[in-house]
Amino acid sequence: MIKSVHFQNFRALRSATLPLERFTLLVGPNGSGKSTAMQAFSFVLGRSSFSFQEWLTVGLERSEVVAVRVTWVEDGQEFTTGGELRSSSSFTVREELNTDTPPFYAGKLRDYLSSFRVFSFDAKAIAAAVETTPNPQLGEDGSNLAAVLDALRDSHPERFEELNREFNRWLPEFDRILFETPTKGRKSFLVRMAIGHHRLRASELSQGVLFALAFLTLAYLPNPPSIVCFEEPDRGIHPRLLMDIRDAMYRLAFPENYGEKREPVQVIATTHSPYLLDLYKEHPEQIVIAHKDKQGVHFERLSEKPHLNEILEGAPLGDIWFSGILGGVPATP
């Protein structure tokens, strides 16, 4: 599990440490560095194409260094790895910072970080008919869902049945996911109405239903990615489903609580919605607030705020955060 990510001169993150739990809700207004922070892992893996100048915090001298350090805990041991960019006259020098990590763990951490996905669903992409390929993966925009569901039904029918039951619990108007083959080698999915068994094509479903189905599918995969981020998971979701979305994310992060035997997924959800935040009042250790001030962006774990219980007493957490007194004041709506 990744314990923290430290940023140095990394765009808006001049000097900031993002603490992470198995599940972390990262709260902050737009432009508070949430998305920038989520680029850390591809930076560490050396997969980002940006140059030194594009990463360096605006206004800094070229003599500065851009660096990201990831602290990772595995088998009870702590390892730090990272990447660093510096400018040498006309070209960028990239260095890896994992000198103290034994090769076995360095490789494991690379695999862990490589599996990272940032999901930001798109209704059209989710509903699209797709080519069937072996071992399909869900795209970051939710694309390929039909193929992923179809593969789940074939290889893990019991999981697929459980997913159908949960889908019906979330949205009682529907009782089953079905498939069709619009043209040879392509798949799309449909849902069946509970009453009358009328079928609706994926393209006829609302955005909220499609997003819910994408969340649910990820939560029921036998081998989900090791670490995922959901950007604005409440976007397009009906408020009555927010608690179910939270539980789908918890199912990924805390499989043991849901009778799952697979490895936990480390989940990061980013939001600027007070409504989602209301669901986490009992877990301030899972909430990190992104603040932006003159010195740049800082991350602060809510549970580390002094006198927190006294302050939270009696009012919804979302209201309290929205009021701005916990920091990370939301931009004017």
Place this chain on the structure above:
Amino acid sequence: MKIAVVSESPADEAAIKILVDAIIGHETELVSASRLRPGGWPQVLNLLPSIAKALHYHTDAEGVAVVVDSDSSPVHLLDQPANENCDSECRLCLLRNCLGNSLLRVSPVPNRASLRTAVGLAVPSIEAWYRCGLDLHVNEARWTGKLSGERINYSKRSLKVDVYGSDQPSLQAETTAAVEAARRLAHNMDQLSQLFPSGFGCFLTDIRNWL
């Protein structure tokens, strides 16, 4: 001096700070401005204890200024015995007591004086203050008459239209008009406290007591 402002709309924050500066006689520094999720009055009262405690523990604000609209609640009665609500529905009394009780219970923070408070009640809404000096018919006495059944020639909605040119202004238009009005009122505090002796008068007295 460092202050915090709590109001029902972010558009009013800057305007209220201008009024506070005018009363104090020099420019203050805004350390915290609280925004409220749309939800109106009950939310202000629910949230105020949390806001007061967070200001006490997490900021170096020296004073907090709270201004809310009275809507259809009663106008505060002056000359009340201390610690007694003039009316169970009076928002000014409710806010004063709520702030007082919350701050009584906080534990001391080294090198921090206790937070000073000021509560204003805009009757029936802050747009009435913004109209002061432009329309003498808009005042607390008139609105008190309306609450007891008299016919008057303005409403919360018509005040909005008069101030912003629309009853659903954009936030930017609202902020611009609010700031412009506050700058004008800053030179005319006497008239504002004459026409709004209770809701603004109490606010003025509270802030003068900070000095």
